[in-house]
Amino acid sequence: MSHPTGDRMTQDLLRPLLHTSWRFWALVAFFGAIVLMGLGSVARTMVLGYGLTGIRWPNYWGFYITSFVFWIGISHAGTLISAILRLVNAGWRRPVTRCAEVITAFALMIGALFPIIHLGRPWYALWLAPYPSERLIWPNFRSPLVWDFFAINTYLTGSLLFLILPIIPDFAVVRDHSTGLRHKIYRALALGWRGTPKQWHRLETAMSIMAVAIVPVAVSVHTIVSFDFSMAPVPMWQSTIFGPYFVAGAIFSGIGGLIIAMAVLRKLLHLEAYLHPVHFENLGKLMLVMALLWGYFVFNERLVTYYGNGPSEMAVFWRTQRETFAPLYYTMVLCNFVLPLIILGIKKFRTITGCVIASFGVVIGMWLERFLIIAPSLGHKYLPYSYGIYRPTGIEIMVASSTFAAMCLLYVLFAKVVPIISIWEMKAGEHPSPDLMPQALEEHPLGELHL
Amino acid sequence: MPKWGMAVDLDTCTGCGACVTACHAENNISTVGPEQAARGRAKHWLRVERYWEGEFPDVRLKFRPVMCQQCDAAPCEPVCPTYASHHTEEGLNAQVYNRCIGTRYCANACPYNTRFFDFFNPAWDKPLQLQLNPDVSLREVGVMEKCTFCVQRIKATQIQAAAESREIKDGDIQTACAQSCPSKALVFGDLSDPESHVSRLARSGRGSKLLEDLGTFPNVNYLNRQVEA
Numbered sequence: 001m002s003h004p005t006g007d008r009m010t011q012d013l014l015r016p017l018l019h020t021s022w023r024f025w026a027l028v029a030f031f032g033a034i035v036l037m038g039l040g041s042v043a044r045t046m047v048l049g050y051g052l053t054g055i056r057w058p059n060y061w062g063f064y065i066t067s068f069v070f071w072i073g074i075s076h077a078g079t080l081i082s083a084i085l086r087l088v089n090a091g092w093r094r095p096v097t098r099c100a101e102v103i104t105a106f107a108l109m110i111g112a113l114f115p116i117i118h119l120g121r122p123w124y125a126l127w128l129a130p131y132p133s134e135r136l137i138w139p140n141f142r143s144p145l146v147w148d149f150f151a152i153n154t155y156l157t158g159s160l161l162f163l164i165l166p167i168i169p170d171f172a173v174v175r176d177h178s179t180g181l182r183h184k185i186y187r188a189l190a191l192g193w194r195g196t197p198k199q200w201h202r203l204e205t206a207m208s209i210m211a212v213a214i215v216p217v218a219v220s221v222h223t224i225v226s227f228d229f230s231m232a233p234v235p236m237w238q239s240t241i242f243g244p245y246f247v248a249g250a251i252f253s254g255i256g257g258l259i260i261a262m263a264v265l266r267k268l269l270h271l272e273a274y275l276h277p278v279h280f281e282n283l284g285k286l287m288l289v290m291a292l293l294w295g296y297f298v299f300n301e302r303l304v305t306y307y308g309n310g311p312s313e314m315a316v317f318w319r320t321q322r323e324t325f326a327p328l329y330y331t332m333v334l335c336n337f338v339l340p341l342i343i344l345g346i347k348k349f350r351t352i353t354g355c356v357i358a359s360f361g362v363v364i365g366m367w368l369e370r371f372l373i374i375a376p377s378l379g380h381k382y383l384p385y386s387y388g389i390y391r392p393t394g395i396e397i398m399v400a401s402s403t404f405a406a407m408c409l410l411y412v413l414f415a416k417v418v419p420i421i422s423i424w425e426m427k428a429g430e431h432p433s434p435d436l437m438p439q440a441l442e443e444h445p446l447g448e449l450h451l
Numbered sequence: 452m453p454k455w456g457m458a459v460d461l462d463t464c465t466g467c468g469a470c471v472t473a474c475h476a477e478n479n480i481s482t483v484g485p486e487q488a489a490r491g492r493a494k495h496w497l498r499v500e501r502y503w504e505g506e507f508p509d510v511r512l513k514f515r516p517v518m519c520q521q522c523d524a525a526p527c528e529p530v531c532p533t534y535a536s537h538h539t540e541e542g543l544n545a546q547v548y549n550r551c552i553g554t555r556y557c558a559n560a561c562p563y564n565t566r567f568f569d570f571f572n573p574a575w576d577k578p579l580q581l582q583l584n585p586d587v588s589l590r591e592v593g594v595m596e597k598c599t600f601c602v603q604r605i606k607a608t609q610i611q612a613a614a615e616s617r618e619i620k621d622g623d624i625q626t627a628c629a630q631s632c633p634s635k636a637l638v639f640g641d642l643s644d645p646e647s648h649v650s651r652l653a654r655s656g657r658g659s660k661l662l663e664d665l666g667t668f669p670n671v672n673y674l675n676r677q678v679e680a
Binding site: 048054057115119120121124128137139144149231232233384385 | 531
């Protein structure tokens with residue numbers, strides 16, 4: 001796993017920051033336009049009424065909640081993978097961690113918007129927060145939506161810390177390589193980083209704590225998102241398996257998102273020398289494991305429902321298995337299970353292209369999975385008189401697709417202001433200096449805990 | 452403390468729909484027009500479900516009026532993040548429109564689908580706005596609404612009785628649907644009074660609850676059919 005070192009590497013990784021080509025502006029304009037259209041659609045529903053969307057009695061949740069669960073899922077790419085790879089001190093993680101952590105931060109921001117914009121009266125969203133009101137009304141702490149509020153805020157705070165802490169030394173690198181206004185901005189961002197052993201030691205301690213702390217937070221976040229469904233007496237929602245099932249699916253889709261992002265960065269920013277096929281292959285193997293795990297969960301869920309043979313559950317079951325939603329269901333199984341198994345299971349196909357194709361499959365499949373949890377059950381609750389089929393309108397499709405543009409836009413802008421591959425971590429990997437890298441305890445069960 | 456409940460006699464219900472109309476008039480439920488109704492936006496706090504049984508031509512039509520079941524263990528209540536949906540001391544599932552932020556979680560949790568979302572601001576063709584009931588607040592866009600057991604009538608009668616220092620007798624309080632039912636299929640009253648009409652009907656061998664196995668403990672009792680229609 002060789003890559004350029006020293007000044008050459010610094011220059012390579014700083015090039016996207018210091019030189020702006022027309023392609024950057026073209027991308028910003030393109031994605032920005034789509035994001036503006038999405039925001040316009042949201043504004044239209046707020047002004048004219050929620051009836052512009054496709055939700056109806058009794059399908060009161062649709063594309064917005066699907067997007068919410070999907071993006072919170074994608075957010076598990078980053079921090080969780082990066083934290084686990086840091087904890088086990090996998091050397092190949094170094095060029096990957098920051099790409100991953102950025103996905104977390106942005107996917108969470110996008111995902112966390114949906115519980116607000118899906119509200120009938122989003123201007124009162126602050127009532128979810130426990131603030132001392134003059135009427136002494138608190139949020140209902142029994143509601144999974146309030147748990148969501150706290151879980152997502154905790155995860156967002158943690159992920160932002162986890163992202164920003166290891167950027168500080170890189171801000172210092174940019175500061176030292178820039179002039180004028182840029183120099184001033186990065187000097188402020190670098191927070192007085194001088195690279196003294198004491199500062200390195202503090203950074204390392206902070207990252208060790210964050211890496212351990214963020215894993216249970218990430219697991220709890222998607223479990224709580226799954227509680228939004230499993231706490232309601234709706235057929236096929238009330239399932240004890242939803243917590244781990246959602247977490248596994250989240251990591252699964254997250255890896256897919258990460259592989260796509262890495263492949264795009266590699267091409268656009270010419271990082272071929274840093275992101276090697278082995279990175280994609282390793283992530284591909286991880287995704288293969290998650291595909292198997294996902295397949296197990298889906299099979300388990302379906303088998304238990306089938307043998308339980310509850311009438312209302314079976315009505316929803318057949319709706320996805322044979323009736324209205326069957327085409328989407330089998331597309332999901334193909335994308336999430338068959339495709340990754342074939343591409344990633346056979347070594348010959350586990351190339352960068354192969355991994356990217358499988359990742360697109362997984363991202364599409366996981367989006368469908370979230371939709372197939374929500375729509376069939378809500379439209380098919382207990383009383384046959386109130387069955388109904390949800391069909392999204394143009395507005396919802398616009399908003400849901402603009403989130404992908406929002407992700408791309410935020411990513412493009414981020415790669416413009418922060419080195420997307422951690423310069424100092426690459427250097428630390430190349431020349432682990434005993435001064436900067438205190439020796440880890442040999443008997444530590446997780447291996448070396450240092451960065 | 453009274454415990455409000457209802458009995459619905461499925462034998463005497465003719466499916467005429469007078470209760471639905473009365474409910475709309477009493478509770479200022481806005482109509483949405485044919486296009487929106489076709490898109491599932493109609494709001495009927497009380498609906499008459501129609502079920503056909505048998506094969507053509509030997510078809511039987513059965514009716515079941517379904518309103519909010521005012522459950523004792525209502526799934527809609529714990530999921531509301533703002534306490535807009537909450538339990539009153541008299542056992543009603545109250546909906547505080549002003550506190551509702553429109554997550555629609557309550558409607559998803561409700562197994563009976565008796566909660567309705569306001570997709571647009573309500574509007575009435577002139578001069579229909581003049582027939583609005585001044586005792587019932589209008590719901591703005593983005594909130595959930597549902598059957599209240601005509602809580603405004605309950606409160607009005609209680610206040611009047613207190614002012615006249617008298618007890619409320621069984622039958623003093625009538626919901627709009629029960630009042631307008633021509634065949635007296637709907638009976639409203641106090642379940643905590645064992646001698647009330649509704650209590651006696653609920654105790655009868657014909658009484659059953661809708662989706663009883665879900666453990667929601669509804670306060671609406673359906674009296675099963677004895678005659679085949």
